[in-house]
Amino acid sequence: MTEIVRIERENGLARIVLNRPERNNAFDEALIAALAQAFDGIARDSEVSTVVVQGEGKSFCAGADINWMKKAAGYSREENIRDAQPLARMLAALDRMPQTTIARVQGPVYGGGVGLVAACDIAIATDEATFCLSEVRLGLVPAVISPYVVRAMGVRQARRYFQTAEAFAAPEAARIGLVHEVVAIDAIDARIAALVKQLKTGAPAARAAAKALVETVAGRPIDEDVLSETAQLIAEMRAKPEAREGLSAFLEKRKPVWSQT
Secondary structure (H helix, E strand, O other), X not given: OOOOEEEEEEOOEEEEXXXXXXXXXXXXXXXXXXXXXXXXXXXXXXXXXXXXXXXXXXXXXOOEOHHXXXXXXXXXXXXXXXXXXXXXXXXXXXXXXXXXXXXXXXXXXXXXHHHHHHHOOEEEEEOOOEEEOOHHHHOOOOOOOHHHHHHHHOHHHHHHHHHXXXXXXXXXXXXXXXXXXXXXXXXXXXXXXXXXXXXXXXXXXXXXXXXXXXXHHOOOOOOHHHHHHHHHHHHHHHOOHHHHHHHHHHHOOOOOHHHOO
16 A cells, blocks of 8 residues: 655655645545654654655645545534644644755645645745635635744735735745745756755754744744843853764864765
8 A cells, every 4th residue: 555645855855745646635634643643753863964855756745635525524613623624733743854955846736735835844845836725715714824834925925825816926925935945846856855965064053043033033022031132042052062073064164964864
């Protein structure tokens, strides 16, 4: 039986591949559960410092599987709440991974697939990728994915695209901040390889701490609490082995141990 989520590991990199190409990698209960398990498992793997999330075939993720949606239409309110929670937990697991996460985005990206992109730290799209927050067309709202999508594209753009449910192209996704870069389809793997190489110049634990730092300070006033917390953080980081190795490597004009592989 084909695995609906494939995990490939190599030299500190893990690829998590949505593997339902015949269904355009659309979400159903099984795919959501498999992704949550993959994210949770890799989050605990200290040998992995970078994660690439990608879809097999022509689509990254086409949102919710129509058969899953049909089944949910007959649920009670309580059943629908229980049904929605695994998706919420799966996206939270991706968002909270200590590793650097990269979305490799191609083809159509609808609904929940947009949330998957937005929950990653870095998103690289091919120039033929298209995006759509289509929920209102179905009498729904992009509820579970909204924290990540609004954070990525901002309130003003979210208010537009949540309302219009219009499809938009990769350059527009880059303009509004949903993706970071747009490249030709035959160049995306080389671009991600270059990013992975660049990421290796940073110490893994420091990268994880820097990722958490963004969430710690985002949206907060620069008050005494923030000044104190950030001063304590840098003091703690300076005392760690990575900082000692990084400074030694700099002074000795050599690569630190984490970038030698």
